[in-house]
Amino acid sequence: MIRILALMLLPVVANAQVAQGRANADFAPAFAEQTRAPAMADTPITVEVFAEGLDGPWGIAPLGAGQFLVTEKPGALRVINADGSVSGPLSGLPDVAAQGQGGLLDVAVSPGFAQDRIVFWTYAKSVRGGLVTAAARGVLATDGSLSEVRDIFVQDSPARNGRHFGSRIIPMPDGTVWITTGDRGAGDGGTLVQNINSTHGKVIRVNADGSVPANNPFVGREGDDQIWSLGHRNMQGAAIGPGGLWTIEHGPRGGDELNQPKAGLNYGWPVVSYGINYRGSDVGEGQARAAGFEEPVYYWDPVIAPGGMMFYDGPYADWQGDLLIASLNPGGLVRLKIQDGRVVGEERMLTDVGRIRDVEVLDDGAVLVLLDAGEILRVTPG
Incomplete structure (x- = not known):
């Protein structure tokens, strides 16, 4: 049963920066x-518990x-019903390597799901030599089983650590699929x-x-022809918005x-960065930018440790077109708010609920947020 957690009528603050603490770097x-x-x-928001009892929803x-559909990092895929009840694990998934930051990660459905019943997901896969990020697809039957399961992407160069798998997956109406990967904890070296x-x-x-x-940038030239862009550290959020991905x-x-x-x-990692290494040393040669590398649209220092994200397309006018981002730390x-490709405003909400892993905008304008602690909250603006 859905239960109301809180009604938040917050004071209006504008023009100053979001309170976030001292920067780590001086760039x-x-x-x-x-x-x-x-x-x-x-924004005034109402917060309700929509579902609970999940094990590390991702x-x-x-x-x-x-x-x-909701993934649990230890390896289960479940259905959450309209009343918030949670199904048992669906059958048919491949073996998932639930180690460190790895496990069963993102999930998405085909744009034609109502007809083809195709589901896509990403996961940490054990291969000879270590672990990699993989993406797979299968057909979801009405009895909750997956069939015709096969990988559509398997990362190269396995690593034995359990860090930086990424990853999000977005199937597109044109039949292509976006997949984000991490650097697998390679660090500045x-x-x-x-x-x-x-x-x-x-x-x-x-x-x-x-x-x-056929129109990928490295097709017919040097480079892996699956690659769209490079120089990323650990992408755990992806969304389609103005201008594309x-x-x-x-x-x-x-x-x-x-x-x-x-x-x-090329987006620069690990040659340039607006941050510093965890131990306090410089990333690369201590430069935030250099010729040949693209500037980020926006950056945070200190970090928000981002999870999933989604552009808001619901009926609440003040949020229309805004980007909603899950934060793991500080949570x-x-x-x-983005105008002409630039960020012009920022708001922090739900700062007392802990680590948020993903976000989903609903047709009625509410937003579901997944908590690492095992709950899904329904957040209604206005």
């Missing part, structure tokens, strides 16, 4: 409001009729992220059957980045 932004944009007026996807023949720290674009689209990635100490990845372009829900 100046490349342009105005590339970081610490003005705080927007706080990704959510709508099935229609008020139902949702890693070379695979800048290697165009490796899928570490890359935006990947494949067809729904795993083949390569947007991604968000974890920096080290400072330097979380919001990007709008373009074909064949909460971050709202960005």
Whole structure:
């Protein structure tokens, strides 16, 4: 049963920056409001518990009729019903390597799900030599079983650590699929992220059957033809918004980045960063920018440790077109207002609920947020 958790009528604050603490690095932004944009007026919100009792929920996807698929990082895929009740684990998933930050990660459904019943997901996969990020697809039967399961992407160069798998997956109406990967914890000494023949720290674009689209930037030239863009650290958020794909990635100490990845372009990690390493040393040669690398649309220092994100397209007018981002640390829900490709305002909400892993906008204007602690909250603005 859905129960009301809180009604928040918050004071209006505007123009000042969002309170976020002292920066770790002293880099100046490349342009105005590339970081610490003005705080927007706080939104009054109603918060209810929609579902609970989950084990590390990671990704959510709508099935229609008020139902949702939700992944649990230890390896279960479940259905959440319209009344908030939770199904048992669905059968048919491949083996999932639930180690460290790895496990069963994102989930999405085909744009034609009502007809084809195809489901996509990403997960940590055990292969010879270690672990990799993989993406798979299957057909969901009405009895809750998955069939015709197969991988459509398997990352190269396995690592034995359990860090930085990414990853989000977005199937598109044109039959292509976006997949984000992490650098697998390579740190500032890693070379695979800048290697165009490796899928570490890359935006990947494949067809729904795993083949390569003919218009990918490295088709017919040097480089892995699955790659769309490179130089990313650990992308745990991706969404379709103005102009196409947007991604968000974890920096080290400072330097979380919001990007709008373009074909064949390089976003800098681990050569340049607006953050510093966890131990306090410089990333690379201690530069935030350099020739040949793209600037982030926006960055945070200190970090928000981003999870999933989604552009708001519901009926609440004040949020229309805004980007909603899950925050793991310090926790909460971050709202960005974007105009002409630049961030012009920021709001922090739900700062007392803990680590938020993913976000889903509903047709009625409410928002579901997944908590690492095992709950799904329904947040209604206004």
